[in-house]
């Protein structure tokens with residue numbers, strides 16, 4: 030089965046002076062996908078979004094959106110965007126601004142529906158320059174969903190939103206994806222990516238470091254968490270010398286015996302848990318409550334990007 034390509038990057042590079050913000054990026058996004066774009070500060074996320082919205086042009090390579098130039102797709106109303114720095118007009122009310130966005134959209138939804146979806150009905154008459162940070166985010170969200178777009182692009186959309194607003198926001202985005210739209214969002218909230226995205230892209234120095242479901246990314250990072258308790262005093266240096274260990278924390282267990290310093294809880298991150306545990310028993314220790322678990326998305330992300338940093342000058 031051939032799938033429609035909503036966003037296609039082919040060997041795209043974008044430099045700012047000496048900085049390669051996007052470096053040979055090749056990528057296809059498909060309808061109905063909810064895609065999280067992750068990466069440390071400066072990884073190239075915003076530049077990638079700017080390229081696919083036609084706000085910047087690649088130095089080399091091609092970007093296509095819904096089979097056309099990005100700008101064409103945007104002008105045709107096929108792309109809704111919520112950008113980080115999107116300034117809102119002063120001295121207009123929420124309703125006026127949303128009405129304007131709907132008037133400009135070739136396939137607009139009714140204004141009341143757009144306001145309601147973004148949770149703005151009760152503050153529709155407020156001036157946008159008097160809103161709180163989270164309320165202003167909701168207005169940006171309303172502008173991104175003013176019309177029937179095929180692709181919704183969100184740059185750190187939930188920054189400043191409270192828990193309720195965040196939940197409502199993601200429930201709406203889920204609905205949008207269920208209706209066949211593609212939702213692409215850049216975020217630093219890895220738990221959101223884990224919970225919401227069915228595809229996760231990890232960017233690092235403008236390159237794609239990982240691409241898969243959150244579960245695949247966690248498994249692909251390879252590392253595991255090992256934790257156990259020790260009743261006898263332990264020589265920290267011998268633990269630190271365990272093979273494949275990437276981090277170690279020692280903490281007191283919290284009981285009266287621990288005050289004497291004998292009982293410790295040990296938490297290890299290892300790139301090869303089997304080998305580390307094998308060597309642990311080789312030290313003659315008697316670990317209790319031993320647990321080996323996979324990484325969370327956040328830990329996998331840190332492990333992936335740290336490994337990449339270590340391999341680069």
Ligand SMILES: Nc1ncnc2c1ncn2[C@@H]1O[C@H](COP(=O)(O)OP(=O)(O)OP(=O)(O)O)[C@@H](O)[C@H]1O
Pocket residue numbers: 045046048049050068069070071072073074075076077
């Ligand atoms: N207008 C610009 N002029 C010069 N350099 C820029 C410009 N915009 C971005 N850069 C540089 O390009 C690289 C990628 O920046 P970009 O904003 O795309 O990253 P990001 O992943 O969105 O970062 P963040 O998580 O901090 O928002 C960074 O090194 C940044 O300093």
